[in-house]
Amino acid sequence: MDNNTVKRITLFCGHYGSGKTNIAVNYALHLRKNGFPVSIADIDIVNPYFRTKDSLSELEDAGVEVIALPFANTSVDLPSMPSEVYGLVQSREKYVIMDIGGDDRGAYALGRFAPAIADENNYDMFFVANFYRPLTRTASEALEVLREIECASHLKFTGIVNNSNIGRETTAEDVLKTYAEAQELSRISGLPLRFTTAEEGIAQKLPEVFSLKLQSKIF
């Protein structure tokens, strides 16, 4: 990833369970390490589990400001938006990573900020794809979800992130097998494939793959 091309706002959207939160957290830490003043905002209003806040101490220790609902991770299943997000979008000062809820349903929450984000026009909106998820097995299925998210959020994607994996059984070979599908999604959507991500153990074995340290709660 080229630090010169980093936009002020980076939005991670995609299908449920495609890996948005893990990527957003790792991307925020990556930018911070490269000297950017970074805030990460959790605006997932769909699912009360698996939140940015699961990595709160790690993010804060690294100097990343975390904007999340006071309700996040308290089991209070009350979809709402942290008020600070308005300030982050409108102040045009800090670099902001936004973790958006899954599918078009999650992306509706982004629509509230779409006019300001589009007006500033200094954003990247990445479609996170996992071709091992049953409703996005192919490029054309993924494209359908991608377009639904654009309709709901009133924003256009600027790139694709390939995060294909089958959980802890994933091998480097499994990731490689999806490269062609990711290229196909790029072709039919007209969007560049911006990067590929994998869990750190696997990323080591693959050239130019963004390494993810995963949030984990394994029983």
Add this chain to the structure above:
Amino acid sequence: MAEKVLMKGNEAIAEAAIRAGCRHYFGYPITPQTEVAAYMAKRMPKIGGTFLQAESEISAINMVYGVAGTGKRVMTSSSSPGISLKQEGISYIAGADLPALIVNVQRGGPGLGGIQPSQSDYFQSTKGGGHGDYRLIVLAPESVQEMADMTALAFELAEKYRMPAMLLADGTMGQMMEPVELPEENINTVDMPWAVTGTEMKREHNIINSLYLKPEELEQKNIERYERYKVIEANEARYESFMMDDAEYCVVAFGIAARVAKNAVVAARKEGIKVGMIRPITLWPFPKEALCAAADKVKAFISVELSMGQMIEDIRLATECKKPVELCNRVGGMIPTPEEVLAKIREVKGGSN
């Protein structure tokens, strides 16, 4: 072999139901099972099926009752408080001898409780949460793979015995993602001459009903139903036996508790403690024979549960109190750690020397 995909437990239930030929889903959203409904909402319109978000759980279960009367595969899903609301309809479905699938992705209770995982609907599922003499076939998966596989099995058993079946999961398994090999599309079904499908003026009307005002008739219906339940108890009890061959102690656990307990059993074996596990896969029929046989071999049982000790009663009944049964539990949305279960195994061993 089909290639593996990465799925949430809730999604696996929905996809497996579709592959088992279910084209009718009625529900009402509640955490932590909402993905079942969300998945159905996306998929059903594309395959000519019905997804309907009813105005309440009570409506949803009565819609299930309606479709079940036609002999079509039909399901609903909810989480604990929602399942309580559905009990009247479940009793009617049982009283009318109809097959249907009810999925309960349990959360902490009683009352509104919380949104974290629990197994405290064991009584409600296995002892009949609604009114009247009836049973549900209750299947308890322990992985996303089993959630998919048991969905198809639940439909098949429900149709075979003309009764509602319940898939009893919990919030952890509903939410967690694992690789899963989805079952092939396969519809093993049976003839349903009782179904309301239109007479075409060629036969008498079929009537779907649970109202019998003549007590002699109602008594007879109940007796017939219990004859069928006896066949199920004899033939359909399922369980997994783990490291039981030389076991002196037997852990009993199902679902997410069994996953945790299995780690503890392996750790205890490394310490030289001869412990094994029986994992009930069907909670009704309860695997009584397996437990009764184990009672002649082991010194004690440990019931690991996410409830205040509901299954422990069935273990004591099945083993006729031949050996002590200890409880190792967490409740309210908490899950015991393998270390906590291991500590209990050590404690029970220490106490019986």
